[in-house]
Amino acid sequence: MTAAPATPIEILLVEDNPGDVRLTREALKDAKVRNNLHVAMDGVEALAFLRKQGKYGAAVRPDLILLDLNLPRKNGREVLEEVKKDPVLQHIPIVILTTSQAEQDVLESYRLRANAYVTKPVDLDQFLKVVSSIEEFWLEIVKLSRP
Amino acid sequence: MSRDPRTTPIDVLLIEDDANDVELTLHALGGAKLRNHVHIARDGAEALDHLQRHVPDLILLDLNLPKVNGREVLERIKNDERLRHIPVVVVTSSQAEEDVAKSYRLNANAYVMKPIDPAVFLKAVNAIGAFWLEIVKLP
Numbered sequence: 001m002t003a004a005p006a007t008p009i010e011i012l013l014v015e016d017n018p019g020d021v022r023l024t025r026e027a028l029k030d031a032k033v034r035n036n037l038h039v040a041m042d043g044v045e046a047l048a049f050l051r052k053q054g055k056y057g058a059a060v061r062p063d064l065i066l067l068d069l070n071l072p073r074k075n076g077r078e079v080l081e082e083v084k085k086d087p088v089l090q091h092i093p094i095v096i097l098t099t100s101q102a103e104q105d106v107l108e109s110y111r112l113r114a115n116a117y118v119t120k121p122v123d124l125d126q127f128l129k130v131v132s133s134i135e136e137f138w139l140e141i142v143k144l145s146r147p
Numbered sequence: 148m149s150r151d152p153r154t155t156p157i158d159v160l161l162i163e164d165d166a167n168d169v170e171l172t173l174h175a176l177g178g179a180k181l182r183n184h185v186h187i188a189r190d191g192a193e194a195l196d197h198l199q200r201h202v203p204d205l206i207l208l209d210l211n212l213p214k215v216n217g218r219e220v221l222e223r224i225k226n227d228e229r230l231r232h233i234p235v236v237v238v239t240s241s242q243a244e245e246d247v248a249k250s251y252r253l254n255a256n257a258y259v260m261k262p263i264d265p266a267v268f269l270k271a272v273n274a275i276g277a278f279w280l281e282i283v284k285l286p
Contacts, residue, residue, distance in 0.1 A: 116283050
């Protein structure tokens with residue numbers, strides 16, 4: 001669609017469920033657009049990665065963040081809020097990827113400036129389909145801000 | 148706000164002054180699996196006026212618009228307590244990195260560049276429909 005970027009798209013997946021991490025990795029492996037997937041298993045780790053703190057001193061700045069809401073140590077809402085308040089990070093699109101279908105979570109996430117809210121299907125094939133469609137839209141169609 | 152897409156069509160506001168682009172967008176969204184209703188505003192002032200009376204589920208916004216430009220429309224939407232939760236997808240011919248970065252800073256939910264080739268444009272709008280109408284949970 002838009003010219004394929006010369007450098008791969010860097011994606012940060014913030015997810016504590018190893019099964020979901022594995023499935024997401026699998027779905028993104030088949031993507032048309034080259035990408036690197038980085039994984040943070042909880043909210044504290046995600047923010048350390050984004051701010052290049054501690055062991056993440058050499059971390060790349062992601063072009064896209066996939067964020068679960070229910071996370072250990074620091075939940076997804078707090079991560080979302082902190083990223084969108086940070087002038088250095090706020091331009092990075094965040095797609096919420098969660099099992100919660102609660103209207104309250106949806107509305108609150110959009111108010112906290114989530115770029116999109118997607119519910120995780122329980123069914124395996126459906127889950128792969130959802131990740132593929134996130135990939136198709138955000139990697140192939142959207143123009144990401146890559147300063 | 149809470150809407151059952153099986154019974155109520157998704158309410159889309161398309162803010163676009165180019166008649167051809169409107170035509171193509173309507174065609175693409177007409178093919179989406181979920182029922183939707185598209186209201187068209189031909190300039191920024193008309194869009195803001197419509198938004199005073201209606202709260203759509205999704206907004207597709209061109210940046211270069213007569214009267215009130217798209218950047219200002221975006222800013223007004225995202226600073227309005229009543230409207231700021233509505234996803235706004237910027238669809239524009241501008242490739243300027245400054246427009247991209249600024250749109251995201253103004254809280255555009257996504258930025259899509261309009262391809263010049265109508266067939267490619269159609270594909271892009273199809274993809275917008277496939278993601279925002281079928282995959283995303285709208286507020």
